Amino acid sequence: MNAIRTRSSFDVRLIVNGQPWELHVPAHALLLDVLRDRLGLKGAKRSCDVQVCGACTVLVDGAPVSACTYLAVEADGRQVRTVEGLGDDGGLAPLQQAFIDGGAVQCGFCTPGMLMAATALLAEDPAPSREAIVQHLRGNICRCTGYSKIVDAVLACARQDSR
């Protein structure tokens, strides 16, 4: 039998919000910790820590994942997108503006996760129904807003984009 290919730390290349990072990470490093502590991107939050609440949602190759329960090594060679990467040139993305215009932010803790989940939805389905938005955001918990303004904001953004 050949020597075991075993590693306790890896060289990885993460492309975060379009920018490449060459990092050396232990096998047990979580993506959330790498994003927050090594790259200084504090948008994704640690909240429930068991991937139920969605506050840590980031996109990996366009798909929402719970960064709190995702090994950093899994993101090697992939596009990672956080809330900091939604706008461009310091400006806000239309979805973010829609949240502000619609009063869909109160304490703001769930907001980055909501925005990332909704961004993934709109990329796939630019004209979602209300029901589709609700189904997609089911895994993102908000304690403040009661959700309806969040859903309204996503709908408003979708309608605006389609004009």
Place this chain on the structure above:
Amino acid sequence: MRITRDIALSASPANVWPTLWDVARMVECVPGCVDATEIEPRRRYAARMTQQVGPIRVSIPLDIEVTEEKPGWCLVLKAKGRDALVATGVSVTVRLDLGPREAGSSLRLDAEWRVLGQVAALGHPIIQRRAEGMVDEFAARLERALGR
């Protein structure tokens, strides 16, 4: 949590008692319990309890104390221990009452137990099921031990 069981044994009380009173030997009838050693005769013993509950494996060094004894018919043991690695502690008080029945003995087992920590997070119903299985197996092993 609690388990009460009436165990039917084919040996008479006079023949069952010596096996129970050989605490080290009796403890090894408990599934997963090994390395029973005597620390103070008839008073203190040590053993190791290893169990797998779902994905979690615990290995608990047990400190066992005989707290009550009525020769020939009653024995009360208290056992406790903790597996620091998986942050799980167990404490159990077992009362054994031996009495005659038509074809041998009836051993009433009354156990009050507590599990704290990680394994408990799986949910007490799951642990209760396991504990009941262990009591059933204990009864079978005790019967076999008496047969020898």
Place this chain on the structure above:
Amino acid sequence: MTLPRPFELERPTTLDEAADLLRRMDGESALYAGGTELLILLKHRAIRPRSLIDLKRIDGLGDIRATDERLVIGATVTHRTLERAPDVGAGWPLVAGAIRHVANIRVRNAGTVGGNLAFADPHSDPATLFMAFDASVRLVAADGARTLSLGELAHAPYETARRPDEILAAVSLQRWPEGAVGAYLKFGLYERPTATVAVALFLDGTRSTVRDARIVVGSVGPRAVRLHVAERAVAGEPLGRLAPRLDEIAAAATRDLETMRDLHGAPDYKRELARVCVRRALAVATARARGEQADERHPHTIIV
């Protein structure tokens, strides 16, 4: 919290290599795919493996293959991939529709079908749903492989017939016969379902009589089970005669159902919940069998 203990990450590229690693590590390693359950166990220090064996780079384990008779789903197929696979939508539409509702979008992107079945959390959509398709699983070890039915796999909560040296490599679902109708119902307020029911009605050539059925209830007890009492009650029944009997069939089938107390509820409550959910799922399936629109909406209930 961060993962408390370092581990090594093995990345075998063949199943043989993985099985050999598993055997050699002798209990010191954990199988890893999506990590949706594993990483949480690690965070809680419930298990302390020295290494993780990543199954995601093994050729074939991430494949979905459909034949005339069955659908073979590799263990590392994510819920999301299963939900969207064209073969699944075409040949097993109930599966595509039901898997859409597993947990949440993030868990569906990372979590795998094999991981769900191997972890054996009693509150599981796939474990219930797949039983309506006479599912079987393939277990592979260094010294051989075997096939078990899904019913044989699940023993108790978090305990399966899989030996420590075996890898659950694939699950296989039968294709329903022509003219079969189905329904899937899940009830719950939490991430994991509180009650899950899967119904399949196999109709005769005239589509007026039920020839055979699969009725499965899960999540309320230690494992998903087929309700043979209910299946026998509907087999051979003309559809018209079934509708008024659903109450009685559901009640008889769940009267002695084994349920389990946990945070989702007490045993009696769950038995009653199962009775109601079985009746509702049967109502939807029989309506569909008659070619009718089944418009049942109930609180905290998803019907596929």
